[in-house]
Amino acid sequence: MDFSILTNNIDMFLEGLKNTIIASLIALICSLVLGILIAIFRIAPFKPINWLGTAYVEFIRNIPLLVIAFFIFLVFRIPGLAAGTMALTIYTAAFIAEAIRAGIQSVPKGQMEAARSSGLTYPQAMWNIILPQAIKIVIPPLGNQFINLVKNSSIIAVIAGGELMYQGDLISARTFVVFDTYIFVAMFYLVLTIPLSLGVGQLEKRLAKNN
Amino acid sequence: MFVKNKWVKLAIVPLMAALVLSGCGGKDEGKSGDEGVLAQIKDKDKIVFGVKNDTRLFGLKDPGTGEVEGFDIDIAKALANEILGDETKVAFEEVTSKTRIQLLNTGKIDAIVATMTISEERKKEVDFTDVYFDAGQSLLVKKGSDITGIDTLKGKKVLAVKGSTSAVNIREKAPDAKVLEFENYTEAFAALKSKQGDALTTDDSILYGMVDEDPSYELVGGTFTEEPYGIAVKKGNEDFVKELNKALKALKDSGKYDEIKDKWIKANN
Numbered sequence: 151m152d153f154s155i156l157t158n159n160i161d162m163f164l165e166g167l168k169n170t171i172i173a174s175l176i177a178l179i180c181s182l183v184l185g186i187l188i189a190i191f192r193i194a195p196f197k198p199i200n201w202l203g204t205a206y207v208e209f210i211r212n213i214p215l216l217v218i219a220f221f222i223f224l225v226f227r228i229p230g231l232a233a234g235t236m237a238l239t240i241y242t243a244a245f246i247a248e249a250i251r252a253g254i255q256s257v258p259k260g261q262m263e264a265a266r267s268s269g270l271t272y273p274q275a276m277w278n279i280i281l282p283q284a285i286k287i288v289i290p291p292l293g294n295q296f297i298n299l300v301k302n303s304s305i306i307a308v309i310a311g312g313e314l315m316y317q318g319d320l321i322s323a324r325t326f327v328v329f330d331t332y333i334f335v336a337m338f339y340l341v342l343t344i345p346l347s348l349g350v351g352q353l354e355k356r357l358a359k360n361n
Numbered sequence: 362m363f364v365k366n367k368w369v370k371l372a373i374v375p376l377m378a379a380l381v382l383s384g385c386g387g388k389d390e391g392k393s394g395d396e397g398v399l400a401q402i403k404d405k406d407k408i409v410f411g412v413k414n415d416t417r418l419f420g421l422k423d424p425g426t427g428e429v430e431g432f433d434i435d436i437a438k439a440l441a442n443e444i445l446g447d448e449t450k451v452a453f454e455e456v457t458s459k460t461r462i463q464l465l466n467t468g469k470i471d472a473i474v475a476t477m478t479i480s481e482e483r484k485k486e487v488d489f490t491d492v493y494f495d496a497g498q499s500l501l502v503k504k505g506s507d508i509t510g511i512d513t514l515k516g517k518k519v520l521a522v523k524g525s526t527s528a529v530n531i532r533e534k535a536p537d538a539k540v541l542e543f544e545n546y547t548e549a550f551a552a553l554k555s556k557q558g559d560a561l562t563t564d565d566s567i568l569y570g571m572v573d574e575d576p577s578y579e580l581v582g583g584t585f586t587e588e589p590y591g592i593a594v595k596k597g598n599e600d601f602v603k604e605l606n607k608a609l610k611a612l613k614d615s616g617k618y619d620e621i622k623d624k625w626i627k628a629n630n
Contacts, residue, residue, distance in 0.1 A: 220548075224555040230541065308548070310520075310541035310557075319459065320542060323524035326486050328463050 152330045159321045166317030167338050169231055173313055174300045174342070177238035181299065182292075184239060185246025192251045195272070203247065210244040215305050223309040231313065234306030242299045249295060253288035254280060286357045293350030297343050304339075314338050398471050398594060399601040406445060410437040411456035411470035415547045417570030418625050419476050422455075429453050432625040433474045436493060439617055440474075440592075443608035457545050458524035462486055465595055472594045472605065476567060478526045479591040488598060489591035490605045494622075496564035497584025498527045501553070501571055508560050510582025514538040520549045520558035527563045530586050546571070553578075564588045566626065 156163065191203030210218070219237035223230060257280050265275035307315035318335035322328040402408050412433050413420035420431040434453065442448035454470050461473045465487060476496070479489045500519075502508045508517060514535040521528035523542045532540055541558055543549040550571050553561045560581075561568070568580050592609075594601050612618040 223557065224551055227555055227557060230557075308544050310543055310552075316542075319523050323459055324529065326462060326482075 151333065152327055155321065155325060155327050155330050156334050159317075159325075162317040162321055163314070163334065163338060165312065166314035166335075167342075169306075169311065169313040169316075170300070170303050170338075170342065173231060173235045173238065173303045173306060173311070177235050177242060177299055177303070178296055180239040181242035181246055181295075184243035186250060188243060188247035189250035189254065192247065193254055207244045207247055210240060211248070215241045215302055216308065219305050219309055230306060230309040230311035233309055234303065234311040234313070237305070238299060238303055241302070242295055245295050245298075246292065249291040250284070250288055252291070253284040256287050257283045286354075289350065289354050289357060293347065293354075296350070297346055300343050300346065301339060397600060398598045399604060402445070402471055402601070407450045407452055408437075408441050408445065409452045409454055409469070409471045411461050411464055411473040411475055412437065412453050413457070413475045413546075414455040415457075415545045416476055416567055417574055419567065419570070420474075421570075429455075432494070432621060433476065435621040435624070436612075436618075437472075437474045439612050439621065440605060440608045443611050444604055458522050459544070460524075462593070465593060468595070472592050472601075474592050476564060476590060477593055478564070478588040480526055483593070486596070487593040488596050488602050489593055490602055491609055492589040492591055493609055493618075494566070494590040496566040496588040496590060498530055498562060498586040498588055499565040499568055499580050499584050500582050501561040501563075501568045501578050502559065502581055503553075504577055504579050506559065506581070508581060511535055511585045513582075514560065517560060518558040520552050520561045522546055522549050522563060525563060526588065527586075531562050534585060550574075569626075 188203050188206050191199050192207070194200060194203075215237060218241055219234050222228070222237050223233040226233065226236075228236070261279055261283065262275055265279040266272070270278065303313055304315035306313045307319055310316065314335055318331050322331040325331065412429060413431075414422040414429055416431065416433075418431055420429055420433045422429050437453070438448040438451055441451040454464065456464055456470065456473060456475050458475075461470075461475055461477065462483070464470050465473055473487075474493075476494075477483075478496070479492065483489070500508065500511065500514075508514065511534050515537040517538050519531055519535065519538045519540050521531060521540055521542050522545060528540060528542050531538065541552070543552060546563065546567060549561055549563075552558055554575070561571070565580060565584055572578055572580065592605055594605070609618075612621075
């Protein structure tokens with residue numbers, strides 16, 4: 151393997167890593183918030199709001215991320231990294247909403263009925279009784295979504311967002327050392343995704359212990 | 362101890378993955394190249410050319426017919442006619458500036474006829490024929506732009522295509538400009554149209570194709586580099602290069618070359 155590719159272009163790799171981390175972090179937080187909101191829409195006891203949530207999920211998760219990214223980039227005319235982060239947020243939120251909805255609905259119905267009949271309001275019952283149980287079920291699929299999100303951020307390369315994949319493209323084009331360049335790109339992704347993966351695993355264990 | 366072990370594990374996993382991956386690469390590279398490219402072409406009685414599918418006037422896929430058309434395409438067909446005696450003995454594979462050298466070196470294509478500039482850097486990777494077209498790098502802007510040439514690019518966003526010589530050149534000639542690189546010319550032009558950049562830079566020949574498509578854009582500042590196009594073949598195939606050069610010369614002598622050029626490249630004004 152040609153390590154001079156790494157050392158000669160370390161600035162570009164680090165710039166790419168920085169932008170990938172920025173895009174992933176922002177998209178992760180925003181998509182979690184948006185995803186929870188949409189999940190609430192989907193299970194709320196009010197039909198029109200249900201439809202709104204369902205429409206969002208079915209519309210967004212059935213369009214390729216690449217198309218969403220191009221659309222935002224060309225229509226909203228914001229810089230590549232920002233457009234890409236926005237696309238990642240919108241896209242991942244649909245999947246997160248589904249994971250959360252599935253988790254909440256897997257808590258037996260009797261729990262909600264018991265909570266309501268003991269005098270709690272719907273939001274109180276949801277917050278104090280249902281969500282604490284649902285969160286344990288939701289953690290593993292959420293972890294998957296976060297890892298996917300980090301990898302999906304490579305889509306930003308096609309709208310010149312300057313993240314890892316984009317830098318890899320430029321380096322391989324300049325040096326013609328294509329294979330080794332992308333191996334280093336893969337390593338940088340692993341540096342981000344493996345700790346994330348292990349972190350989710352730890353969280354899972356800790357929540358299981360509390361049970 | 363426990364914590365220490367965990368961090369060691371963390372570091373080892375990516376490293377192992379990298380080693381495994383690089384192992385795969387080594388095997389692939391050794392596969393092709395036992396037999397010369399020219400001999401292979403004579404065997405299969407067909408030449409596979411790597412051509413652009415997104416470059417107006419040079420290699421553009423007509424969505425209606427599914428056929429690729431352009432100057433490069435006609436040159437490739439004429440070359441096949443000279444070498445194999447029949448202009449239908451060709452196959453076309455789509456390449457981009459980014460993928461073409463890799464595709465050539467892995468043997469997926471026999472030669473590149475894809476608006477490819479002969480450069481010293483690239484000569485280390487591939488062999489080139491004689492020049493078959495003379496282009497020069499220029500700038501494309503929306504009519505009425507305040508950009509008038511290469512020295513008015515300070516602080517401007519310039520769009521280019523990944524893997525092209527123009528992306529490298531513009532960084533040297535206009536170091537104060539911000540360069541954004543896209544996958545291909547269609548996407549770069551789309552970005553220019555939605556004002557994601559102030560100018561698009563590549564060879565004038567390609568830019569004329571864009572003006573042909575949308576006349577509200579114009580070239581400014583003339584050309585600031587020389588971009589001689591050559592046909593690239595895999596390194597170490599001198600006999601194939603010679604054969605291509607002979608064919609090119611025959612096309613120029615017979616007037617066929619001028620005929621093709623006049624057909625595609627009209628207004629170089």
